Amino acid sequence: MEKIKIVQIGMGPLGQKITRYLLERREAFEIVGAVDVDPEKAGKDLAEICGLTRKIGVKISPSLAKVLRKTRPQVALLTTVSDMKRITPQIENIVRHGINVVTTCEELSFPWKTAPKFARQIDAAARRHKAAVLATGVNPGFLMDFLPTTLTGVCQKVERIRVSRIQNAAFRRVPFQRKIGAGLTLAEFEAKRKQGTLRHVGLTESIGMLADRMGWKLDKIEDILSPVIAGKEIRTKAMTVKRGMAAGVQQIGKGLVNGRLKIELVFRASVGEPESRDTIEIFGEPNIVSTVVGGINGDVATCAIAVNATRQILRVAPGLHTMTDVPVISFFAR
Numbered sequence: 001m002e003k004i005k006i007v008q009i010g011m012g013p014l015g016q017k018i019t020r021y022l023l024e025r026r027e028a029f030e031i032v033g034a035v036d037v038d039p040e041k042a043g044k045d046l047a048e049i050c051g052l053t054r055k056i057g058v059k060i061s062p063s064l065a066k067v068l069r070k071t072r073p074q075v076a077l078l079t080t081v082s083d084m085k086r087i088t089p090q091i092e093n094i095v096r097h098g099i100n101v102v103t104t105c106e107e108l109s110f111p112w113k114t115a116p117k118f119a120r121q122i123d124a125a126a127r128r129h130k131a132a133v134l135a136t137g138v139n140p141g142f143l144m145d146f147l148p149t150t151l152t153g154v155c156q157k158v159e160r161i162r163v164s165r166i167q168n169a170a171f172r173r174v175p176f177q178r179k180i181g182a183g184l185t186l187a188e189f190e191a192k193r194k195q196g197t198l199r200h201v202g203l204t205e206s207i208g209m210l211a212d213r214m215g216w217k218l219d220k221i222e223d224i225l226s227p228v229i230a231g232k233e234i235r236t237k238a239m240t241v242k243r244g245m246a247a248g249v250q251q252i253g254k255g256l257v258n259g260r261l262k263i264e265l266v267f268r269a270s271v272g273e274p275e276s277r278d279t280i281e282i283f284g285e286p287n288i289v290s291t292v293v294g295g296i297n298g299d300v301a302t303c304a305i306a307v308n309a310t311r312q313i314l315r316v317a318p319g320l321h322t323m324t325d326v327p328v329i330s331f332f333a334r
Helices: 013-024 064-071 084-095 116-128 146-154 174-179 186-195 203-214 298-313
Strands: 004-009 029-035 075-078 100-103 132-135 157-168 220-229 246-257 260-270 277-285 288-293 319-321
Touching: 004 013, 004 064, 004 298, 013 029, 013 298, 029 064, 064 084, 075 084, 075 298, 084 100, 084 116, 100 298, 116 132, 116 319, 132 298, 146 157, 146 203, 146 277, 146 288, 157 203, 186 220, 186 246, 203 220, 203 246, 203 260, 220 260
Parallel strands: 004 029, 004 075, 075 100, 100 132, 132 319, 157 260
Antiparallel strands: 157 277, 220 246, 246 260, 277 288
């Protein structure tokens, strides 16, 4: 099979890790272009900002249109923003060139209930220009939605689904640690919670994807967010969290049908979390409990699934897709 031609858009920590993953699998991928709006990155070799010693001959450009016209990639790997308002014009600018998009935008993982106007806008643009669009990642996109959906395939009856993702954020990238409020005082945490800048993005979308697949019409969705409070001083490479400060966040999402709890998603991420794990519980016939001891590293998994999704995005019809629409994504060496 020929190499998949990739252009990368957004060269922050995730984009840089994706570059390294693509270069490790040179028999499968060819990076033909890179785009970032940061003027300090413009003109630099892609390998240079990724901490690699050998240049690869791909320089970062601030001009998306110029790169797309010049390189004609098959897939754009888009790692820029998390919200639908900002990602929509970015995707429209890409698909008008007839280029498929795989993005890590959390709100795009299942936007049909939370942002239907933007979802229809992206879907229409992609269909018009014969391009396919998919948002994926470890969470949302896999662990708390796609994977439990798949496990219900052996069930005759499903009454309720509960997924718990508990992780020690000390091993995650620094922007993630700050996003979950690690190192904030409780007053600072509460202020950011009210602003809506602290939450884990994608929990509501995961509930929507699960409910849609199960055929459950939810009458209520709850999203409860609270700080994980440090019981002792915690030191990481990036920060010191004093006792009584926020070490991270706990967020519980609930989906109810006729007042009955059908979906419960528990997300807890904090620096110093004693036991990382991912657990899926399906209550039905049969009951299923599946646990990943130690949990799945979010940064590794998000970058890997975005890379692995590039093959399947080439095999689906034009339009906006979710993880439950596309053929099963897997690792491939070539």
